[in-house]
Amino acid sequence: MYVGDPKDWPPCTRCGRELLYSLHVSLGDGVQLELCQLCDVEVPYAAELVMMLATGLIAAERVQPALTVWMHGAMAARGWYHHPHGERVDEGPVS
Numbered sequence: 038m039y040v041g042d043p044k045d046w047p048p049c050t051r052c053g054r055e056l057l058y059s060l061h062v063s064l065g066d067g068v069q070l071e072l073c074q075l076c077d078v079e080v081p082y083a084a085e086l087v088m089m090l091a092t093g094l095i096a097a098e099r100v101q102p103a104l105t106v107w108m109h110g111a112m113a114a115r116g117w118y119h120h121p122h123g124e125r126v127d128e129g130p131v132s
């Protein structure tokens with residue numbers, strides 16, 4: 038997983054504007070996550086990170102939690118779900 042150079046980020050695929058943040062995740066064929074000030078400000082898992090990056094009002098202790106919430110939410114929106122290491126995946130009752 039790496040963060041590319043901001044100048045190499047493509048524009049938002051939804052609105053065409055410059056992204057606030059972009060992250061390439063090396064899973065499957067590769068997943069490019071986008072954080073857009075316009076498109077993601079009302080998305081629950083992205084809103085806190087958008088507000089911090091857009092306003093520059095960054096609470097240092099909230100950066101990592103907000104980034105983690107956004108990554109997990111954005112990956113889930115692409116069909117990838119996070120299961121913490123060592124945590125049993127509950128597959129529900131067997132009938």
Ligand SMILES: [Zn+2]
Pocket residue numbers: 049050051052053054073074075076077
């Ligand atoms: Zn956008």
